[in-house]
Amino acid sequence: MTARSTSAILQLDESLQPPLYAKRGIVLVRGEGAWLYDSDGQRYLDLMSNYGVNILGHAHPRVTAAIVAQASRLLSCHQSFASDVRAAFLEKLLAVAPHGLSRAFLSNSGAEAVEAALKFAWAVTGRRKVVAAKRGYHGRTLGALAATGEPKYRQPFLAVLPEVVHVPYGDAAALAEAVDNDTAAVILEPVQGEGGIYPAEPGYLAEVRRITREAGALLVLDEVQSAFRTGAWFACEHAGVSPDLLCVAKGLANGVPIGATLMTEDVALALPAGVHGSTFGGNPLACAAGLATLETLEDDRLIPGAAELGLYFRQQLLALGHPLVRDVRGIGLMLGLDLKVRSTPVLKALQERGVLALPAGTTVVRLLPPLILSRDEVDLAVARIAQALDAVRER
Template structure:
């Protein structure tokens, strides 16, 4: 049969075989894998058994250009064949050009960039940067997620993540997300930074209420604190704009990763104004951060988003998805912007919805028992959008929602 895999061929292991080998060879930090994926093209992927899926998760908001995009493949291949790794004793054209490009996209005046390898590393660096103010307190919203390293974890409120590793670095104060009064009560002249996500992704795509970021900006100005926005998940076109905070406020510190490299690991800290010069030689570093290959990948992503009109496409495709998904009465709320979408179900059947969707050839995510998250590649086609909307009622039926 076309697309089938020889079940006994050791050179073509099945989903089951790779899953068993995974169990015996990799640490159990993620639980058993749902699938073994072997290739992708655009927003589509194929598993080891030959089954095709539409990837509506995009590596958790990472695969901006989908899978195997020619521009990204060419950029990484050309750069690796020219100059791969050089350490940060030296610089390269792609490194400088990427920093200049990010500052252009932010469009908020003078600033400087530190390049890392991931979101948690970007937030770790930014956390250290805040200590250079001479203050120690960071005020953070509950429900946020900022990473798994010890410093970034200290900024993440979820008890299940934190408690096995306490004591964590302090001095961190958590306040309810979206509550400007609670924020005001927590911020003082000892506050180094206010850390917020414009849209909380891991909580199930929860946007900041109107005026909340403005209130945070005003509090930071009044107290002398930095306003630090974590756009690791929301940045680089995910919301139909380069950054989710665009048109609302100007942060002092901005952290990015995920979609920046389109699948190639890279993260960034952007310091604006006085925050640009807080880190000095010897304060921080990274072996791999800002490598020519990672920077070439990020530049290819940015150029392709611009040349293919993917910001506009993300806005239009996201609007169609939100409208169509919310039309089913078993969906009580749909949130998000662009192609970062969260929805609430009438019952705690999100796990069953994920399974039913996968069985039907769609990859979606469950951030909470009653919530579904979508973060597909920005190259998701209109045909895939319509096909998913047609499949959605049957998926909910199968899940018993």
């Protein structure tokens, strides 16, 4: 590959793709642990982990070794054939899943996992209506997009979207009023991510579980972003709730594209043969990376570690007492810094100081760091966040 300047790479990147993304103006070329490096040698503390994907950080040796070993054996294997590594991965994933989830459909992304869950709910119940939450985010394929709460994403496609009713998140009474005998499924995030980092209030998910059971509707929980990083394998476990269908992706294989739709035995056995499929879903490479990721999360005790480090991170952010900060929300290493100003200038100031973070809505700085983050790196992050807030305040 011919070496190119940073400016040439940026120009090519922008000119050869449709203008769908807000570009950051840097070229990332490698990563190590919780750090990323650009083409000019600048390093950045990664507090976004590619929207929550690199849960073990970058170039993790155990995941890398699994990928290299599997790439030398077999890359693809359609799910009409059995696969040794796929079987081992599924066994491990379902062993840590919430109670009652005993089977999984494998795909390639979070949106695909959600799309499959909705199709399965329609197929099993024979109903079409879906109830979702305002501020919710479930992806941008057509079924997932219909469930996504933000109108700006849905507006261009309203004429072709399935029927979805959106109710306020956390309002069980509003949800109960919306759920009826035509409802196939209720889909919710146990922690709303894109919407601003809003964990479900105590008792809410249990009440939703009761409402769906009484109506004969299925409960779909979208844990694409929240899985593994809240101090439990799945965020719904904090509420003691098990859904009929659960969607997971992002951190599941530490950067290799994968999605999984977990389901109960009843849902699985009610699905018509051939109702859904995926050519690349469940490929051996992704399954090998996923198995290594899950084993590392367990062996290195990173799930309870996320609870401990996340609490420390949140406490340190609150201790800043910064006048631009309205609140610090979240659970484990899924945190949101709610500001009294727009988040974009703060994110830019952070990037200038070698820290990468995300927006969530217009005023929230979203923090989804790798679970391998150290306490020293948290302290550095808090110091840089304070500097960025000061810089924005002084403008």
